[in-house]
Amino acid sequence: MIIRVRLAAAACALGAALTACGAPAAPPAARPAPSATSAVPSRPPTLAPGPAGLTPVFKNGSRAHGKTVALTFDADMTADQGARAASGERFDNPRLIATLRALKVPATVFMTGRWAEQYPVQARSIGRDPLFEVANHSYSHYAFTGDCYGLPTVSEDRMRADVERAYTAFRRAGVPDAMPYFRFPGGCYDHQALRTLSATGVTAVQWDVVSGDAFATDAGAVAQQVLEGVLPGSVVVMHCTRSAAPATERAVRTIVPELRARGFRFVKVSQLIGS
Structure with missing residues (x-):
């Protein structure tokens, strides 16, 4: 999701080295074998369908259940941008993912299927890291x-197939458990789109804090806009796209320690929906 917005007018020491986005994450600790009394793993939480069975839309969590915040990152790549990637344009952001790992910040990455095809090693690494979830x-x-911000348009009869094709791309890249959450490109949707996607069973996820990182070069302004907007239960929209959001990683290094100093705890979108 690329949105142009006007930006509102404590860097954290991370250590000498950061793990690359494409490098495998440290394996999780071994779990004991399940016993006869072990609980059956639950499905990811989703919202109930809206009126007339429309796809439900989630914008933020409860304001009254603790100071939690979900950082979300859109890994954008449009289907027709393959030539630009082949010529050297980078639609990934390994340093951002490395920074989130170094700071131990859980996050939700909203990934396009075309991005997963272009960067399968990175998609698999993110998708298998328990710190993150892929949507x-x-x-x-x-x-x-x-x-919608000049984006090409998918026809109504192809909307469901486009969503399902993304899940197929995730599986082929090695992402084991992509979440049943969907973010509309550009954040643009209407009644027709919600009706058309209802059969997929996804929950549409929007946001209540726009970071303004798209096409921004001033990391301080991005950080300020986020810090001024966050409330308990907020969903912050940012980008994991180096060419289109070059200041995001630097902004995160300011945002994370400041919000923690204010008593906020970072969670994934699934945790906000589940609560």
Whole structure:
């Protein structure tokens, strides 16, 4: 999701080395074998369908259940950007993922299927790291409505297939358990799109804090906009796209320690929905 917004006008020491995004994460601790009394793993939490069975939309969590905040990162790549990637443009951001790992910040990455195809090693590394969860940002990053920030438009009869194609791309890249959450490209949706996607069973995830990191070069302004907007239960939208959001990693190094100093705890979107 790329949105142009006007930006509102404590760097953290991370250590000498950061793990690359594509490098495998440290394996989780071994779990004991399940016993006869072990609980059956539950499905990821989702919202109940809206009126007339429409796809439900989640924007933020409870304001009254503790100071939690979910950082979300859109890993954007549009279906027709393959030539640009081949010529050297980078739609990934390994240093950002490395920084989140170094700071031990759980996060939700809304990934396009085309991004997973372009960067399968990174997609697999993120998807298998328990610090993160991968959610669906469509396959093509084409808009699900007209007039959406200049994005090409996916036709109504292809919307469901576009979402399902992204999940297929995640599985082929080695992402084992992509979440049943969907973020509309550009954040643009309407009644028709919600009705069309209802059969997929996803919960649409929006946000209540826009970071303003898209096309921004001033990391301080991005950090300030986030810090001024966050409330308990907030969902912050940012980007994991080096060419289109070059200041994000530096902004995160300011945002994370400041919010922790204010008593906030970072969670994944699934935790906000589940609570």
